[in-house]
Amino acid sequence: MxxxxxxxxxxxxxxxxxxxxxxxxxxxxxxxxxxxxxxxKLAHAHARDAVYSVMDTEALADELEQFHLPVLQLHSRATSREQYLQRPDLGRLLDELSVNRLADQLENDGIVLILGDGLSATAINQNALDLLKLLMPKLQSAKLKLAPLCLVEQARVAIADGIAAELGASLSVILIGERPGLSAADSMGAYLTYMPRPGLTDDSRNCISNIRPEGLPVAQAADKLFYLIQESLSRKLSGVALKDNEGLLPNE
Known part of the structure; x- marks a missing residue:
């Protein structure tokens, strides 16, 4: 501070x-x-710019190759930013081309990691790779099965449910740009869902928010996310039923 x-x-x-x-x-x-x-006025301008920012999918796709997993570029049914903002429902659904692209993949009962632009592609461009560089080694060391990495444009949080269902994944984690505020235009959120499927509501998810240099540092976010992934897979649940007890003082 x-x-x-x-x-x-x-x-x-x-x-x-x-x-x-x-x-x-x-x-x-x-x-x-x-x-x-x-x-x-400057902060307000930054917030507006973040909402209309564009995810650098080509650069991100190139960087994601370091994790030695297939990288799928997908899109929601929202065909433009204006439609995305006016029709949140379309941002929760995959377009036909994306559904077909997922159908070509082998089913994977592991974890699917998704990057979505959300309401601030700036947040993803600046923070997502730094978090993944810390999280992926933890997942690989734990020998957890990983599905293809997904990049999704014009995405809302719930689009992860459809992606995971198409891939047969048992758990989804979507990193997504959060609604920019007047003090944070680069804030990224991470949403975790066990046994994701279309129709779930937000009480089925765990969220880590405000991931950015001036908020929750990526190192702490990666540790927290890895803890929640392990707990979710072990206890076979997520959302309000999964309590984050990491870091609490032991009972005396």
Whole structure:
């Protein structure tokens, strides 16, 4: 967290050390000073840019080859960004070409890892590979079976259910760009679902959110995700039934 010099005219300014929220901005007459006003407008512009950012599928596909797994490039039924934003339901479904591409794969009862642009492709472009470089060795060392890696454009979280069902995967993990806020346009989420299938609701998933350099570091996110994957496979469940007890103090 960035250190801030206390402002004697603003008694709450010390709280800026603990949050990126817009607090203790000061005042100029009945308005806020020029600098925080311009910073707000810039953050708003970054958030809008993130929503319309594009996932660099070619570069990501090339980088994913280091994991020695097939890489499938898929697409939802949303044909444009405008349609994606207006019709969330289409972002949860695969288009026909993608369904056929998955049908050509051998069924795999292991884990399918998916990268989806979501509401901030910027988050995926900047954070996904760093997380996978830490997570994949853990999965491989644990000798867990892995399905082809999937890149999905115009994706919503639930599209992972259809992908996993087509591949016969027992567990899905989708890394996806989260809705950008005015202090975080590059935030990535990871959603884990055991025995995924179309029609599941969000209570069936576990989520790790705010993965980014100024939020949850990728190293901690990779450790947390690996823990949840192991627990999910061991206990054969996910979502509200799977409690994250890692790091809790032992009972005395």
């Amino acid at each position: 960035v250190k801030h010099t206390p402002n004697p005219t603003e008694p709450l300014s010390f709280l800026k050390e603990f949050t990126q929220a817009r607090i203790a901005l000061g005042s100029t007459g009945s308005s806020i000073p020029t600098k925080p006003s311009l910073e707000f």
